[in-house]
Amino acid sequence: SAAEKGGYDYFMLKEIVEQPRAVADTLLGRVTTDGALHLDEMRLTPEQLRTVEKIVIIACGTSYHAGLIAKYAIEHWCRVPCEVEVASEFRYRDPILDQQTLVIAISQSGESMDTLMAVRYAREQRAQVLAICNVNGSTIPREADGVLYTHAGPEVGVAATKTFLTQLAACYLIGLYLAQVRGLKYGDEINTLIGQLATMPEQVEQVLDTVDPVRKLAHSLADQSTVLFLGRHVGYPVALEGALKLKELAYMHAEAFAAGELKHGPIALIEEGLPVVVVVPSPEGRSVLHDKIVSNIQEVRARGARTIVIAEKGDEAVRPYSDVLIEIPAVPTLLQPIVSTIPMQVFACELALAKGNDVDQPRNLAKSVTVE
Numbered sequence: 001s002a003a004e005k006g007g008y009d010y011f012m013l014k015e016i017v018e019q020p021r022a023v024a025d026t027l028l029g030r031v032t033t034d035g036a037l038h039l040d041e042m043r044l045t046p047e048q049l050r051t052v053e054k055i056v057i058i059a060c061g062t063s064y065h066a067g068l069i070a071k072y073a074i075e076h077w078c079r080v081p082c083e084v085e086v087a088s089e090f091r092y093r094d095p096i097l098d099q100q101t102l103v104i105a106i107s108q109s110g111e112s113m114d115t116l117m118a119v120r121y122a123r124e125q126r127a128q129v130l131a132i133c134n135v136n137g138s139t140i141p142r143e144a145d146g147v148l149y150t151h152a153g154p155e156v157g158v159a160a161t162k163t164f165l166t167q168l169a170a171c172y173l174i175g176l177y178l179a180q181v182r183g184l185k186y187g188d189e190i191n192t193l194i195g196q197l198a199t200m201p202e203q204v205e206q207v208l209d210t211v212d213p214v215r216k217l218a219h220s221l222a223d224q225s226t227v228l229f230l231g232r233h234v235g236y237p238v239a240l241e242g243a244l245k246l247k248e249l250a251y252m253h254a255e256a257f258a259a260g261e262l263k264h265g266p267i268a269l270i271e272e273g274l275p276v277v278v279v280v281p282s283p284e285g286r287s288v289l290h291d292k293i294v295s296n297i298q299e300v301r302a303r304g305a306r307t308i309v310i311a312e313k314g315d316e317a318v319r320p321y322s323d324v325l326i327e328i329p330a331v332p333t334l335l336q337p338i339v340s341t342i343p344m345q346v347f348a349c350e351l352a353l354a355k356g357n358d359v360d361q362p363r364n365l366a367k368s369v370t371v372e
């Protein structure tokens, strides 16, 4: 009913605006602005976490994208090797697991059969399994050794939005906690980041306050048949997520590439008028990565692409090459996905609405996929 949707036409629209709250609730009691982390509830002791020699993240769809982002953060903060794999591939390739392996299973529903079967397989191989789930008491956390729940509240729309942002928050919490209990290589950075993580709900709010131009843009692109997405570093999984959202909701051909791969093939796809969405890493310290992506934007634009650039506010280097510039708040590079994903969600949702699609119940999809 309209009341359930909080006055919105679709649950998805409501769930997008609930994101500051969802992230805040997921951080609540677990992180404080003075840099302390409280994660005893995970049921994995600091002793257990100190024995971990390898981390393997398994998940599907959007949850897999959260895992890809977690890898950048965990390897950088904790210096523990971390692999990420789609759950449906995992147990069929004889993966190397033992008691020193921490498997992190990310699943909003806690019921995805592919992820559940991967969890069972990992436990048979004696790995420790930690679940990140949104649905209390669902199967995956019940079968795992430990769990960190996201507190996004119920998500009705088939497309994951607020649960994705809270999965990211949970992954960051776990990464920072692991770094803390294992002895810090980047002690100061970790403590500062914990404080910055606690301020993310405000940043999310800020993006939502400024995202309106994305709606107009989406409506103007409703007749396109293809949209490409480019990103680097943590912006690459964000690009993958943007493309997945567009496929699910707008039934459009959408593909994401690591921007550095463009020259290895995909640049041949660029033609006059093709919309290309680019997620730009923070220009913080004028990073090499930032310079490289600015070149990538120039390259696709020179070949006729219409560039839609998501960049940090104040990043003047990208402005001359952006047909549309979407500004997001400046946040630490590794945390940027929490803010850069939001314009992608709004873009896909509005484009789908412009095409007359039901964004809560896209064709052929189910909220939780309980078959393998």
Ligand code: AGP
Residues within 6 Å of the ligand: 060, 061, 062, 063, 106, 107, 108, 109, 110, 111, 112, 115, 158, 159, 160, 161, 248, 366, 367, 368, 369
């Ligand atoms: C996301 O928008 C999709 N509906 C889908 O990819 C989803 O993330 C995937 O099926 C995994 O679901 P889970 O997180 O409940 O395991």
